[in-house]
Amino acid sequence: MRKIAAFGLFFLFSVIFNVTHASLKGLHIGVDPGHGGADTGATCKDLHESDIALSTALALEEFLEADGATVVMSRKNDQYLYLASRANLFNSKDVEYMVSVHYNAIECTRSANGVLALIYRNMCSETGGKLAHSIVPQVTNKTGLDTQQYVSETSPPCPDKPGIFHGKYTILMETSMPATLIEVSFITNPDENQRLRDPEYLRANGWAIYAGVADFLGEEPLPLDGGDNGDAEKCVIIKVCPVMGKPTINFHFE
Secondary structure, eight states: OOOOOOOSOOOOOOEEEEEOOOTTTTOEEEEEEOOBTTBOOSEETTEEHHHHHHHHHHHHHHHHHHTTOEEEESOSSSOOOOHHHHHHHHHHTTOSEEEEEEEEOOSTTOOOOOBEEEEETTOTTSHHHHHHHHHHHHHHHHHOOOBOSOOBTTBOBOTTOTTEEEEOOHHHHSOSSOEEEEEEEETTSHHHHHHTTOHHHHHHHHHHHHHHHHHHTTOOOOOTTOOOOTTOEEEEEEEEEEETTEEEEEEEEO
């Protein structure tokens, strides 16, 4: 217990408040909602990847900023941007980590589903691989989905890192900071297609990516429901009373 003494008051009172704990303060994080504009990405039953990726990314931005981070978004509306332009934006803004948000696809109505992350080739043990390795479990926990076991011959898996694959992807190749591309789930899975129409589900997916970033940085994530942060320091002013003839305010920190 820490105590702080202050003098000058003689009355008794009690009040409780939270000292905000911004665990990601000072960090610049890039968020890239995949596709946009004329490039809708995957489409199945009138649901466009570009739309749900944007909704998820905006939720990710919300949680990162609530935890103190400065967020650089490649887009905040339905617009098309060249991949090189996105990478150049992040490089020019001193972004320290970058996450590109996507949803996967195969033939519409197929049952395939699962979570995966992509990183630049041969960097499984580097920072980008570790970032992806922290995000994937959070997304699988929140969605209830398994990790993907296979992508393609040109995207082999990272050893001992389920759901993480490497390969040559422009947004990962041309950014200068540790980066990963998250494929949250399959838009073409019939059940998942229905879930992806729920704004709260998309927001939860954004939170899961944020939680993975926080975990990667060694921090406790803020809760999804917006309750008190478990790491927030609670300060309770217990009382004001005279001590040896002088008034003292005693603070109790938990």
